[in-house]
Amino acid sequence: MVRYADRLDAIPPYLFVEMAQLKAKAIAEGRDLIDFGIGDPDQPTPQPIIDRLGEAANNPATHRYDESDYGCPEFINAAAAWYRRRFSVELDPSRGEVLGLIGSKEGLAHLAWAFISPGDVGLVPDPGYPVYKVNTAMAGGTPYLMPLLAENAFLPDLSAIPSDVAKRAKLMYINYPNNPTAATATPKFFADVVAFAKEYDVIVCQDAAYSEVTYDGYKSPSFLAVPGAMDVGVEMHSLSKTYNMTGWRVGFAVGNADILRGLNKLKSNIDSKQFPALMLAGAWALRNLEGNPKTIALYQKRRDIIIDGLNSLGWNLPKTEATLYIWAPIPPGYAAIEFAKTLLEKAGVLVVPGVGYGEYGEGYVRLSLTVTGDRDGERVAEAIERIKQNVEIKW
Numbered sequence: 001m002v003r004y005a006d007r008l009d010a011i012p013p014y015l016f017v018e019m020a021q022l023k024a025k026a027i028a029e030g031r032d033l034i035d036f037g038i039g040d041p042d043q044p045t046p047q048p049i050i051d052r053l054g055e056a057a058n059n060p061a062t063h064r065y066d067e068s069d070y071g072c073p074e075f076i077n078a079a080a081a082w083y084r085r086r087f088s089v090e091l092d093p094s095r096g097e098v099l100g101l102i103g104s105k106e107g108l109a110h111l112a113w114a115f116i117s118p119g120d121v122g123l124v125p126d127p128g129y130p131v132y133k134v135n136t137a138m139a140g141g142t143p144y145l146m147p148l149l150a151e152n153a154f155l156p157d158l159s160a161i162p163s164d165v166a167k168r169a170k171l172m173y174i175n176y177p178n179n180p181t182a183a184t185a186t187p188k189f190f191a192d193v194v195a196f197a198k199e200y201d202v203i204v205c206q207d208a209a210y211s212e213v214t215y216d217g218y219k220s221p222s223f224l225a226v227p228g229a230m231d232v233g234v235e236m237h238s239l240s241k242t243y244n245m246t247g248w249r250v251g252f253a254v255g256n257a258d259i260l261r262g263l264n265k266l267k268s269n270i271d272s273k274q275f276p277a278l279m280l281a282g283a284w285a286l287r288n289l290e291g292n293p294k295t296i297a298l299y300q301k302r303r304d305i306i307i308d309g310l311n312s313l314g315w316n317l318p319k320t321e322a323t324l325y326i327w328a329p330i331p332p333g334y335a336a337i338e339f340a341k342t343l344l345e346k347a348g349v350l351v352v353p354g355v356g357y358g359e360y361g362e363g364y365v366r367l368s369l370t371v372t373g374d375r376d377g378e379r380v381a382e383a384i385e386r387i388k389q390n391v392e393i394k395w
């Protein structure tokens with residue numbers, strides 16, 4: 001009998017076995033599903049980035065281990081230059097303020113392993129990206145859930161964290177623009193987080209995976225631009241959503257050098273860094289592409305169709321300002337999973353029940369703007385039409 005390490009017990013069971021079965025059944029029956037479930041860009045990586053990868057991969061010098069300390073120098077220098085250009089934040093790669101990652105999920109997970117000891121508290125948002133909570137627990141820590149509620153604009157209420165919990169807290173994760181609620185944060189909120197972190201000696205990790213997925217001209221602020229943030233925290237970035245590069249696994253962490261040194265000490269005993277050719281292609285993107293305007297325009301078009309459509313059915317949703325998501329309250333009379341099942345069975349429309357992101361996600365479903373097979377909003381419009389025709393919604 002194979003016996004897993006006890007820490008794997010910290011991984012929660014997959015909540016949506018039934019949803020997954022219903023989806024598989026619908027596909028097997030040949031039903032036409034419109035899938036709002038996947039938070040993974042449906043559009044290809046921009047061609048110039050692919051071309052740079054081809055060139056770099058044809059250079060045998062990239063076929064070896066990356067022997068640098070913090071990651072391919074071209075990449076970390078490009079990340080620092082991008083930070084200066086984009087956020088007016090000065091980072092010094094020579095002092096260890098920039099660290100290459102094999103995708104930001106890797107860095108977010110390993111940060112808990114580098115800083116959480118058994119008995120420590122990890123402050124994690126709920127609903128939230130599951131990585132924060134699971135890795136805090138696997139590292140032996142106790143996750144303390146910070147509820148993200150509509151009445152607080154989906155920001156954690158720091159004053160609601162009991163002081164004995166705050167004193168035991170080692171690490172706080174925040175994530176703005178936010179998955180799954182699509183909320184954004186102000187510099188004022190970031191300043192409150194810095195004050196809290198200083199008072200209780202807590203390390204802050206701000207996950208900025210969606211900083212460049214923004215609409216209507218909205219510019220997402222950097223945590224590190226707030227005075228004092230460099231003393232307490234790091235920010236994690238990913239090229240995944242910015243440049244449709246999820247499968248490439250390219251990200252970076254920036255901020256406090258002591259924190260990054262701990263993360264890198266762990267990482268250098270686990271991985272041997274990313275394929276240098278990928279990092280060179282990523283460096284080129286950071287230096288030469290201002291985000292990905294064509295893809296953003298497509299998401300924005302889908303966003304408008306979905307939100308206008310749902311609002312015509314009685315919702316009262318604001319226009320998503322950032323991220324790939326719409327966080328929609330469930331009409332009265334349904335629980336989250338039941339509503340998602342109804343949409344799937346009656347309309348062939350797949351959405352994710354909010355409880356998949358934590359207990360405070362009950363009452364919501366998440367719709368992603370990355371709808372595979374949608375070219376120009378036509379599938380998204382079809383989904384709204386099907387809901388209108390087939391699902392009874394009463395407010």
Ligand SMILES: *Cc1c(COP(=O)(O)O)cnc(C)c1O
Binds near residue numbers: 039104105129207251
């Ligand atoms: C997608 C996502 C990430 C990202 O990922 P990598 O592909 O590992 O860089 C990180 N945080 C959140 C909240 C995400 O949704």
